[in-house]
Amino acid sequence: MSSATKLLASFTRLSLRESSFQRSISTAAAPLYFRLTQVVEAEPLKKKKKMDPMLIRQREERKKKKIEKQIRRLEKNASQLKPIDELEVPRTILQEKEIRKRSIQLPEEVKDQRVALLKEWSHYKYQQHLAETTMIDEVMASQQHALEELRKVSEDLWREAIQLDQTLLPYRARGPLRTPPIEGYNTPDGEYFNRTKKWD
Structure with missing residues (x-):
């Protein structure tokens, strides 16, 4: 060997x-x-794909339009109230709507009496509204006429008459607006936990 x-x-x-x-x-x-060298686990770098500048611009414009559409939708629904889960009717109840309907047959005399009462009430409320509006119009017309006549007599008196009366609705507030909590006070209804949902 x-x-x-x-x-x-x-x-x-x-x-x-x-x-x-x-x-x-x-x-x-x-x-x-x-x-002996350390093991190097690597792969060759990928070549960067050359993108068409028009294609890049189109993608950016699409993203921009999508964001603008979402903003418009939010502005459109800004005046609407936020939904409350407690007032939403479950689907099971909506499906059972026909089953839950009460079939009460009223006599024709009762139906006619109710219709006549509703008509009489609506006529009464219309007459009341009409009387109130005519009275307000008459008062405003007489006030405007009096102011015009006063202006013919004296311009200074007319300026004093159209000034707002600050003492018409006097407002006074006394005492603290908020009282500090009482230490060690046991509430009769138990503790209150605010679990109101907040939407952003």
Whole structure:
């Protein structure tokens, strides 16, 4: 057995683990070294695709239009009240609407009496509204006529007459608007937890 084969036989996995990172396997004057390096797991970089500038601009415009549409929808629904879950009718009840209907047959005399009463009430309310509006119109017309006549007599008196009367609705507020909580007070209805839903 030659020296090279002896050397290769001794070059096993065990000897690799125990040896250093540099090992000579040559008997010549200038030894050769095997160098172990760390494993580098990488892949080549992907080439950047060249995008058409018109295509990029179209995509940006589409995004912009979508955002503008959402803003318009929010502005349109801004005046609407926010939905309350407690007032929504469950679908099961809506499906059982026909079953839950009460079939009460009223006699024709009662129906006619109710219709006549409703007509009489609506006529009475219309006459009341008409009387109130005519009275307000008459008062405003007489006030305007009086102001015109006053202006003919004296301009200074007319200016004083059209000024707002600050003492017409006097307002006085006394005492604190909020009282501090009483320490150790046991509420008769139990503790209150605010669980009102908030929509942003």
